Amino acid sequence: MDIPLHYFDEYVGDKLYSYLDNPFAKLATPLAANATKALDLSSTQAAVSSVTQLLATVPALSSLSRDSIVRQSISLYGLTYLGILVLYFSVATFSYYFIFDHRMKLHPRYLPDQVRKEIAFSLEAFPVLDLLTLPWFVGDVRGWSMLYDTVAEGPFGERGGALPWVYMAFSAVFFLWFTDFCIYWVHRWLHIPFLYKRLHKPHHKWIIPTPFASHAFHPVDGYLQSIPYHLACYLFPIHKYMFIGLFSFVNLWSIFIHDSDMLCDHPLEHYVNGPAHHTLHHIYFTCNYGQYFVWADKYFGSFRVPAKGDDPLIAVLAAIEKKKILEAVEAASSDSDRSSRDSSVEAVVLKAPDMKRIDSGLGSETELGLPGSGSSSKASSVKGDDEPASAPESVVEIQEVKRPRREGLRARK
Template identity: 35%
Template sequence: MVYWLIAEQLGYFNVDRVKVMQDAKDHISSSLRLIQLDKLFPTFSNFILDSAGQQIGNIIIEYICTLIHTIVFAYILYFTAATSSYFYFFVYKKKKYLPEFKGDLKIAFDIKWSCINTFVESFLVSALRLAMPRFSMIYYDINDHSWLYIPFSILFHMMFDETLTYWVHRWLHTFPYLYTKLHVVHHRSKDVTPFSGFAFHPLDAFAQAVPTFVSCYFFPLHINILLGFSLITTIWAISIHDNVPLVPCKLFLYSTHHSIHHEAGRGQMTNYGKFTSVWDRICQTYWVPDRVYFGWDEWKQRKGIFSKFNSFYSKIVPDKSSEELNKQIKQKKN
């Protein structure tokens, strides 16, 4: 934020804040359009305006609307996605996908912390949402930048988000204080389910979510790209906890990668990435998930489909860490 504000004040960038703010209010994602607190609770809204003044009062009302919108949407998305995934893979189709899965499930614990996390983190995320049109390079009108810029901005955002999330996640495991005070909540569940996807300490979850929301302070980003990545991140968080490797493409850190990450011992120090395995391979914190098998026979066929790509990818970004870790396991067994 400081970088962008200084650059704007020095005249390196020129942003029409009046236009951006109006575009933000007119966008389909605008909380003011969806909630309309002044119509739902006119007495309460008038009280805020009278007590805090017009300008500050409007910001408070916008924050409350954004907060309500964020909390409600997050709860609906979590319970819809997690419940659907759980009942499909762990109940309805368990004999097909997870016949050999026998875990100590902490579903009540995961749901409790998911609810706590969603509620508390929404206060912080809502503040970020208010700040973006006021201070960042976020834009709402597609004509503000060339259509040709869109794929580049998606690539920039992915690289930015992937890099920062990897290091934040790794630091949460590296420093004992951060792990025992924050990240340990998520690792209480050694055997995970889709309900584990949101089970974080709120500050832990916020630290890993910040990269998604702050890339727009370093380069222009269309709001729909940011919203799209936010939605994909949420669905991804649910899917990587279902233990079913539906798309065993080694470019990505899919569910059984994360099953290893939740294991006690050495597994926790591997597979830190968000979507891809690039940083884990570069930093030698990668552990190939092939040894994790819960009885889904079709997985072997799926793996064969991606075998050529996985081999090609391994040549470009070699995996040295998995070989060493597997050797250590064999030595202990012997």
């Protein structure tokens, strides 16, 4: 973080801090004759005078050098807070309008006014999250980590040639592997009931998440899952620019996997933990804990491969289709046939899946009862006012759940 801090001080910080004098220094001057070193609380006037004099001795921010840990902490906190706001609103907004399928907002598990709630929750988490993260960044700037500036200063830098560059590539791969493994276990431990109820449950409020849900979590939850990123550069050498790029990438990835897209049957779904995998995590709660890859979920038995029948868009399309049929029948039928009409529509339209919570030992789990996952299902008939419950015409057997066509950036390519 010393790279953005250097440019900030060079072009903004020095001028900004020069205006931040201690206002009590000027107020204390005319009171200096009556002030004492100890607090005098004998009267209101004496108390004001002594407290002002004491505060006047506090160094002004304008007097702090670039190397001051106080100034560095203030600057880094401001830069981190500004950076996460810019990244969150720019990338999440783009993903929401150009990738996220807005029909998902019709899902029965999509909350009223959810986007506003996700944004509000994120804005509440950012100040505390940045404060918890600050010591790691201060340590980076003050040289306590293993970040290095140039290739020559890194491992094998003295030898020259291709070896230092090979190590840089290796450090990037190892960073992704190390953080993915650690986050898998941090994430899985956060599903232990004791921790889940206190920390991780707010993030699972968004069962059908939008990109704005990526940072809508309890600040301690977000901090615990960020520790592996910061810890990595204290355990093994990483080039500073490489670290900034990787740290930005993981934040982009966190937004990317929250777009509720259920693309499946592609060759990478058994290797890369994408939006479909994380959508299943929000629906089922106890699968696909990984961040970028699925190897840890496969090895430790928590992997669930995206399937056509798992797509929450099926429930949305069912509701849309039911509404269309009701409107069509409404226009063609009289009010006297309403009961029998509704029973027929219920039989034709694929119902939204039923969800139930289970205590799995790792936290709340949701089972999604979807027809069509390798077996046929029948929509139950409903007895109307003018027809028997066993009417065969009102029962339709559904042989297969077809993959719904997604709308968004990928569908238009």
